[in-house]
Amino acid sequence: MRNKLSVPLFVLAAAAAGAAQAFTAPEGDALIKHFLASKKTPDLDPSELGKALVDLNGDGKPELVLVWVQLGPTYFYNHLTVFIDEGRKYRTLTTPLAGEVRLLGVKGGVILIEEKTLGPKDPRCCPSVVRQVKYRWDGKRIQKLP
Numbered sequence: 569m570r571n572k573l574s575v576p577l578f579v580l581a582a583a584a585a586g587a588a589q590a591f592t593a594p595e596g597d598a599l600i601k602h603f604l605a606s607k608k609t610p611d612l613d614p615s616e617l618g619k620a621l622v623d624l625n626g627d628g629k630p631e632l633v634l635v636w637v638q639l640g641p642t643y644f645y646n647h648l649t650v651f652i653d654e655g656r657k658y659r660t661l662t663t664p665l666a667g668e669v670r671l672l673g674v675k676g677g678v679i680l681i682e683e684k685t686l687g688p689k690d691p692r693c694c695p696s697v698v699r700q701v702k703y704r705w706d707g708k709r710i711q712k713l714p
Contacts, residue, residue, distance in 0.1 A: 593621060596619065596621055596632045596651075599632065599651060599658060600616060600619060600632070600634055603634070603649070603651075603660070604616065604636060607638060611640055611641060612638040612639065612640050612645075613638070613639045613640075614636055614637065614638050614639075615636060615637050615639060616634065616635075616636050617635045617636055617637055617646070617669060617670060617671065618634075618635040618670055618671030619632065619633060619634050619635070619671070620632075620633045620671060620673065620674050620679075621633075622674040623677075624650065624674070624677045624679075624704075624705045625677060625705065625707060626677065629653060630653075631650055631651060631652055631653070631705065632650070632651035632653075632658075633648070633649075633650055633651075633671070633674055633679055634648070634649045634650075634651065635647070635648055635649075635665070635669055635670065635671040635681065636649065637669075645664065646664065646665040646666070646667070646668075646669045647662050647663065647664055647665060648662065648663050648664075648665055648679065648681065648703060648710060649661065649662040650662075650679075650705050650710060652705075661705065661709060661710050662710075663703070663709075663710040663712075665681060665683065665701075666683050666685055667683045667684050667685035667686070667695055667697075668683070668684040668685075668695060669681055669682065669683050669684070670682050672700065677704055677705070678702050678703070678704055678713065679702065679703040679704065679705075679710075680700055680701075680702055681700070681701045681702075681703065682698060682699075682700055682701075683698070683699055683700075683701050684696075684697065684698050685697045685699075701713075
């Protein structure tokens with residue numbers, strides 16, 4: 569099942585002076601393309617659902633936030649991945665997401681995701697329970713906030 573909701577475009581929230589040596593939008597797009605290609609298998613086809621280029625930890629360098637899906641023949645898996653620029657390489661942290669998802673935005677280092685999941689009487693085609701879930705990268709892992 570593919571998310572049909574609109575997805576946000578890159579948002580550059582880092583200070584211009586601090587972001588001079590960090591990701592640029594074209595570099596981020598190329599990195600996402602390479603990352604998703606590495607996740608492709610004969611049964612799984614990865615696809616971008618939303619992305620943002622933001623400073624998650626206040627160090628003046630933006631991190632790349634990606635919400636993506638692996639589509640299978642009769643199933644899908646949604647994920648949230650943060651790309652951290654470590655100079656000559658990128659470190660990625662990934663956590664699974666539930667239901668149909670979309671990236672709502674990032675504010676103050678908090679990643680806001682909309683999840684749409686099945687209610688108790690929903691048919692498999694039509695999830696109806698919508699909630700907003702918050703995540704934060706703590707420098708080591710992606711944590712779901714209460």
